[in-house]
Amino acid sequence: MCVALPTDERLAGAGATQSRRVVGVIGEQSVWDTTHRVRYDNQWEADIVDDGGHIAERVGRALRMLRERRRLSLDQVAQLTAVSKPMLGQIERGITNPSVLTLWKIAHGFGVPFSMFLDDPSALDLVRRDDQPLVTDDEGRYRIRTAWIRRPGDRFEWHLMELEPKSTHLAEPHAVGVEEWVLVIEGGLTIRTRDVEHRLREGDLLHFAGDFPHTYANPSTDRVRAHILIMYRND
Numbered sequence: 001m002c003v004a005l006p007t008d009e010r011l012a013g014a015g016a017t018q019s020r021r022v023v024g025v026i027g028e029q030s031v032w033d034t035t036h037r038v039r040y041d042n043q044w045e046a047d048i049v050d051d052g053g054h055i056a057e058r059v060g061r062a063l064r065m066l067r068e069r070r071r072l073s074l075d076q077v078a079q080l081t082a083v084s085k086p087m088l089g090q091i092e093r094g095i096t097n098p099s100v101l102t103l104w105k106i107a108h109g110f111g112v113p114f115s116m117f118l119d120d121p122s123a124l125d126l127v128r129r130d131d132q133p134l135v136t137d138d139e140g141r142y143r144i145r146t147a148w149i150r151r152p153g154d155r156f157e158w159h160l161m162e163l164e165p166k167s168t169h170l171a172e173p174h175a176v177g178v179e180e181w182v183l184v185i186e187g188g189l190t191i192r193t194r195d196v197e198h199r200l201r202e203g204d205l206l207h208f209a210g211d212f213p214h215t216y217a218n219p220s221t222d223r224v225r226a227h228i229l230i231m232y233r234n235d
Helices: 055-069 074-081 085-092 100-110 114-118
Strands: 003-005 017-022 038-040 043-045 134-137 142-148 156-163 167-171 179-186 189-193 196-200 205-209 214-218 224-231
Touching (some): 074 085, 074 100, 156 214, 179 189, 189 205
Parallel strands (some): 017 043
Antiparallel strands (some): 038 043, 167 214, 179 205, 189 196, 189 214
């Protein structure tokens, strides 16, 4: 069942809005991500998988840990992330679920992966498919399943991406220094980065700097599947 949730912030710019929708349940955690986002019809949209449960507490703990580790006040974090001090306080206390846009601002401000806020430290290394967070963008034409969520001490995330025929996905740049490896396992994928197009066939791998805008395109009539490894700097 899909349930529309209200947004708590708007993107700057005329006609630009941000929205989110509940798309299902995975295990015991609600999941949303804007590591890969798509823009269409002047809207940013990321679907989230919601459990109606403990994600707010998890996000709050992660935010407080980051802030205290860097010895920052809420005022300083507000300046760093462009998120208001009252909103940050509510998030830290676990009394509000931040929107996709708000959490992306926080992750970008701290220079950490979005998925850091979703990590469950007690999780086993065996990650069943049904426990892997699933995010869909572009009206379901782009799907990304996170096989491995980055944990403290890790430098990488591992995703399985699917892109429907005749579809294009625009990915926003990651934090400075982030790199991507894309391995096509089914179909043909065109990746455009730094104004250069790279046409990949099944079995081809492309490594590129992820801190620039990049586009995934599937011009064919068949679905594309690819593994995406995202590597972060060891700061």
